[in-house]
Amino acid sequence: MASTLLTPGSNAERSRQYNRGLVLGHIRREGEAGRAEIARASGLSTQAVSNIIADLLADGWVVETGRRSGQRGQPAVTYAIRAEAGAALGVEIRPDAVLAAWIDLAGTVLHSARVALTRARPEDVLPVLQGLPGRVAGCSLIGAGVVMPGPVGVTGLSGQASELPGWGGIDAQVALEEALGLPVTVENDANTAAMAERVMGAAQGIDTFACLYFGTGLGLGLVAGGEVFGGAFGNAGEIGHIPVPTPEGPTRLEDVASRMALVRLLAEAGLHPATGDDLAALHAQAPPAYLDWLDRASTALGHAVLLLENLFDPETIILTGALPPPILDDLVARTPLPELSVSNRPDRRHPRLIAGRVGRRAATLGAAALVVNTALSPRLVATA
Known part of the structure; x- marks a missing residue:
């Protein structure tokens, strides 16, 4: 029989698991929370939240963290995720x-x-x-x-x-x-x-964002509503293969803006960094080949930013992966942010382009x- 997607309350066990996720998700976002606060945020009854909290305490998923004074009544017990x-x-x-x-x-x-x-x-x-x-x-x-x-x-x-x-x-x-x-x-x-940036890096607290990942080439991770968006077959995000304009004509984005493109230009100048530490050392020296790559890569990334913002409308775009932090910072500072973009708005809570914090182990x-x-x-x- 074909699978069907049901509403949260149409199956008792599914509903219980979904509501448990609502409670855990709120506690995770807030760091700690009381039952009444969770009920207001989730739309669940206070009694339902109390039952879920009791189960989570018994299972060892949450712990009591103290009491929070309110305007009236007894101070509310607060709960946090038990990391271990x-x-x-x-x-x-x-x-x-x-x-x-x-x-x-x-x-x-x-x-x-x-x-x-x-x-x-x-x-x-x-x-x-x-x-x-x-x-x-x-x-x-x-x-x-x-x-x-x-x-x-x-x-x-x-x-x-x-x-x-x-x-x-x-x-x-x-x-x-x-x-x-x-x-x-x-x-x-x-x-x-x-997802690494969302759980432990620069995207904590951000539910909808794009992540440009410098790996072998240049990839794109899309997170919408706190979940990875993979597309119909799991292949959304192959942005490195899109063409961008260059003085030599249209070129694949990752042939201009990627670690392999940087290493290639450095090699043509007689420089051969083998590791991320070598790249960081070369960045400090700022050789002409690096500055040439930075100019070309940031211009190409500007085209990618325009595409992503107007198609996906993210809260921010994060640069992360196998480039040393100073190089990611340079790209963030140098990439032109187009004015004709839905992301160019005065009520933003986050910069349009930011450097990630997880580092070269981001994928793992x-x-x-x-x-x-x-x-x-x-x-x-x-x-x-």
């Missing part, structure tokens, strides 16, 4: 390595690991995943997010060099869940980086953050 109630695992599968990170419900990094690979075929990667710890710092895992490069399914962008060999012929979701023994969400690096941490975000958000689940 569970942990989430984030895994990034690269052609040469598996990166892993474990975070708690507050987004604190508990542990991280890197396992080098000579190949990244399923028979090489899955045994590595089977050996990852299922419990860290006393916290049991509630799920895993896995980052894999390349578009989902066969598309006009298939066959790129960054794709992993051998994975196209298997059901990756099933194979990963069997290896890890956990529920798994598979995402691309830009989407997970966006974001894969774990995706699990935390799901656990602490209301969610309508299809039923058979």
Whole structure:
């Protein structure tokens, strides 16, 4: 039978889980909250909230944090998320390595690991995943997010060099869940980086934003209403392939505004940075090749900003990923912000373009953050 999406109250168990997510989501946003406050914000009755809080206390998901004085009556008990109630695992599968990170419900990094690979075929990667710890710092895992490069399914962008060999012929979701023994969400690096910024970085408290991610190329993560927007087939955000005008004619955005474009221009000038620290050191020297790239990249990003703002209407656009913070700051400062944009408005709460704070591990941490975000958000689940 085909799956259908029902209203929150049409199934008792679904309704209970959805309302539990409403309560957890409000507490997470506010840091701590009382029952009456949660009831007003969620639209639930105070009695319903009290029942949910009782369940969350019994399950160890929330803790009492104190009492807050009101205008009348007894001071209200306040509650906060118990960070150690569970942990989430984030895994990034690269052609040469598996990166892993474990975070708690507050987004604190508990542990991280890197396992080098000579190949990244399923028979090489899955045994590595089977050996990852299922419990860290006393916290049991509630799920895993896995980052894999390349578009989902066969598309006009298939066959790129960054794709992993051998994975196209298997059901990756099933194979990963069997290896890890956990529920798994598979995402691309830009989407997970966006979620990392929301859970632990520059987008905390922001529900709708765009995230330009500097990885192998240039990707785009879209978050709408606090959830990743993946598109019909999970491939929304392939912004690096859109053409932008340059003095030499239309060129793909990521051929101008990406880490690989920067490294290429530096190499042509006889400079060969091998790591992010090398790039940071070169930034401090400000060689002409870097300044040339900054000029070209920021101009190209200005076109991308115009496109994103007028199509998506985000609260802000965040730059994050595998570029050192000073370079991201330079791009934010130099990228022209078009006047003819729906985002050019006087009542903004956030700058139109900001630098991310998570750093070069944004995709790996974001894969774990995706699990935390799901656990602490209301969610309508299809039923058979």
